[in-house]
Amino acid sequence: MHKTKNLKALMVVRKIEGRLVIRILIDAGATLNLMPNIYFQKLGKDEDKIIPTNVTLAIVIDLTIGFRTTRTTFFISDADVSYNLSLGKDWIHSNQCIPSSLHQVLSS
Numbered sequence: 001m002h003k004t005k006n007l008k009a010l011m012v013v014r015k016i017e018g019r020l021v022i023r024i025l026i027d028a029g030a031t032l033n034l035m036p037n038i039y040f041q042k043l044g045k046d047e048d049k050i051i052p053t054n055v056t057l058a059i060v061i062d063l064t065i066g067f068r069t070t071r072t073t074f075f076i077s078d079a080d081v082s083y084n085l086s087l088g089k090d091w092i093h094s095n096q097c098i099p100s101s102l103h104q105v106l107s108s
Contacts, residue, residue: 010099011083012106015064019043023083026099026106030088035059035074039084050076065106070095 010026040050040059050057063072072091092099098107 010106016043016085017062018064021084023085025083025086026092026097027086028089028092028099030086031090032086032088033072033074033091034077034079034086034088036081036084037076037078040076065095065097068095 012024012026013020013022014024015021043061045059045061050059057076058073059076060071060073062069072087074085091097
């Protein structure tokens with residue numbers, strides 16, 4: 001039987017609107033960028049910044065990766081998760097990033 005190593009999720013540390021965020025999950029299989037409601041509250045954002053959609057609630061905020069800052073839409077979820085943010089494949093592709101869970105890096 002083949003023993004598989006390094007099956008850890010790719011987690012990075014980046015800035016969101018100038019504030020350092022640990023435990024950002026890079027999920028190449030996800031179609032949405034997610035932000036748990038508890039982290040939305042920690043950011044101290046006003047609820048009037050949430051954009052109602054026919055799917056769920058969303059917010060658009062500045063996310064800094066390296067020297068590049070982009071406006072990123074996050075869908076707010078009321079879930080008990082182990083990360084602060086989750087970035088999906090649309091964000092990965094639009095920012096021309098290459099995630100590697102094996103090497104635990106995000107290249108751009």
